[in-house]
Amino acid sequence: MKFLYRASSLLLALCLPVVAAQVQAVRSDTVGKVLETPAMAVPQLESAVFIELARAGDRLVAVGERGLIALSDDQGESWRQASVPVSVSLTAVQFIDADHGWAVGHGGVVLATQDGGEHWQVRLTGIEAARLELDAARAAQPGATDTRAADLRVQLAERLLAEGPDKPFLALHFSDAGHGLVVGAFGLAFRTEDGGHSWRSAVGQIENPYGMHIYAIAREGHTWYLGGEQGFLARADNGRDFRQLESPYEGTYFTLQARAGGGLLLAGMKGHAFVSSDRGESFAPLASRAGASFSDSIALPGGDALLSNQAGMLFRLTAAGHLAPFAQPLRRPVSGLTQAPDGGLVFAGFTGLFRLAPNDITASE
Template structure:
């Protein structure tokens, strides 16, 4: 049985359930089946982490959502209405958050992750894209491209809800963007009550899978497979491709407080831009292991983790752009979050691990 893990899925996602469950009937089953309570859920495949102020939230396989109110020392499982694998989660305050995942599912919580409601699934998303493609076709200058978009959307509808969302970015309780496989991209301006396809506003003619989003003010970025990078200068309403510094996939994307953009991906490749993605310089690290996640720590620096459990950190000191941070963990890591007490919590194939941060995080 292949399992979807963000560590691997951001390279090529491996379905969390047997191949063929992507058939409409099978996906319909997991979309309508609540996640089972698992006694050892803390050791399940967990793919992403978020903070809801002091609370930590973890999501992963089979719809598992875990909550911690003691900085990751202990966890309990929340009630979730679906049993599809969840790939990404974000909270904008102590109460309001979203999670996305397989079958094009979008879940929302208004009580800090205790309970969740379905806002969108892959079938509805495909219909929204088809409607948007047809509306744009009548006014399109390039009719061939418009017709190709309609054909692609029609295929999405006939495929059923078999495509995952892989990343999300909300700036507040109303406005957010979600992206995923085959260039899926949808936005909301009302907290997810309604969604609009953004696929026509992201210049992505090959339908590259989109793995990461980062934003600061009006400048937003998306990154994906085969070196795909794009920037928005209007708060995520439309995106234009950037010249990529390499041809491999990007799985981690983050912006430092001073505007420094970090993009990282396959085989330890990481790049930094100080001019909104117009140019990049390499940020070499001593091991060729793919990166899986990047976060902005409470002091405004960036922390990068790879699939081997090693961590790297940006520094204000001259010289190296990234430097090793702490001791590598003997576990594959898919996500990292800094808890309210400064400790780090990491998620991956073997579940959750909490580590005390090196003194560097407080001294730099």
């Protein structure tokens, strides 16, 4: 869904102004309705489109299209559907413990749960987000040193409010039960310090003058990283003032992994991947021998990382910085992955949810 959003936004930008306005009106009205419509029950849940996965203690939680959230308490062998108050597609999910989690998605929605994903509540929508950004842009305008940039930010915020809740959030990261950051299309970014009950715009805290889509967040200690389209890469040593880093690649990054000792893994379009050992000051390319775009990555015990791509191939990055194919190709597109409590791997994608048991992984290797 992250990839589809980028393609659809580029297509809309090529439309004639009148046609684009008509399409925008229809989209805004449609998004407004699905933000108020609970997700429908799906009979063949495991075969639906899912985008990302997370661990909630020993439970697995998957999010996907039309507000689908699925729960598994048996290592990903079987799934059941959770109660969700919206039917917009959900793009990312995170839990900080077995009970407290958040999910983000289209329509600028942020959802929260306090019972391990059984029930979810809306904490933010694109309508509220646009108002928050407009208020923040206007407040920053009088004292801005770059008046042109400040004026442009206000204009963009006004347009954001006028267009309605059609901009998705694409990534999130909570450092604890209270503090979190959500980011998404056109550089949108919002911060909470009370678990999502209230929000503030963080657009002005990120050096992103061209409003690039932000697809990924990573954190190691007090150091935060953001990655996105056209090589966008930024770092904040306090989690608030993000400054752009010189990127080793001009294509889009879809996944980041912050590693111990100042390490950073970047991966994205057309199989491009890079590692840094100095907090993003310099990078070394990784040869994946695959042209499909990387879609997700997870940290493994012992300091290794596992990457997946859209072609269903897996790659293992060792702590020493060596990237090599891992297991046999899945032959199914992968959008997200996580490791189950028993050591198995569970995947989400356009063909549904599926699992590799520990024995299958060992045999495949």
